[in-house]
Amino acid sequence: MTQTTKVVLVTGASSGIGEATALRLAADGHRVFLGARRTERLEKLAGRIAADGGTAGFRRLDVTDAADVRAFVSAAIERWGRVDVMVNNAGVMPLSPLSELRVDEWDRMLDVNVRGVLHGIAAALPVMREQGGGHIVNVASVGAYEVVPTAAVYCATKFAVRALSEGLRQESAGDIRVTVVSPGVTESELADSISDPRAREDMKTYRSVAVPASAIADAIAFAISQPAEVDVNELVVRPAASAQ
DSSP states (O other): OOSSOOEEEEESTTSHHHHHHHHHHHHTTOEEEEEESOHHHHHHHHHHHHHTTOEEEEEEOOTTOHHHHHHHHHHHHHHHSOOOEEEEOOOOOOOOOGGGOOHHHHHHHIIIIIIHHHHHHHHHHHHHHHHTOEEEEEEOOGGGTOOOTTOHHHHHHHHHHHHHHHHHHHHHTTTEEEEEEEEOSBSSSGGGGOOOHHHHHHHHHHTTSOBOHHHHHHHHHHHHTSOTTOOOOEEEEOOTTOOO
């Protein structure tokens, strides 16, 4: 258990990296507040955490709705009085070649992967500044460092997350800590959103070697456990057997 109990908000907490992060941080003794659209999963996860001796709350959350994200943060404050860490994890990945012109899917990625992160920052940052500190953790991807076929828009959104994180870090030095965590291939439901048949088959091969979501949760736990004077800015976590 960590020496300092923190209030940690996690978006996209109903599965994958978000769920694993909630479990890991609750096990470390933090109070976790969970957000996602699938409230039945959040309820089950919060119950599991409570049964293991941890502390968790939850609220339905749509990160594409700025007002809903503000309400999510307000609910955590109402319950525990502060927000120490905001983990902007929610994301979607409907890959396809640009030539397929799946504009609706492009818009969805921009809404969730970019605007969702911005909404999380906008809701949490004023609270953290008022209380004198905090930590923003943005989950990006190795796609924030490279571009591959069918992933141009997805990678663009993750490049944006990395850029936003670096800009916030520079603007908040000495006040708000900022970490961007970039997973490589990770066991999750993220690929379930791929509707393009060719991209879906390619992803099956790509995901033949993957790290468990708990590995990413461990990286997030490492970043937030550092002393206040230490700011871990970028973590890239890949399968050891993968060159990508």
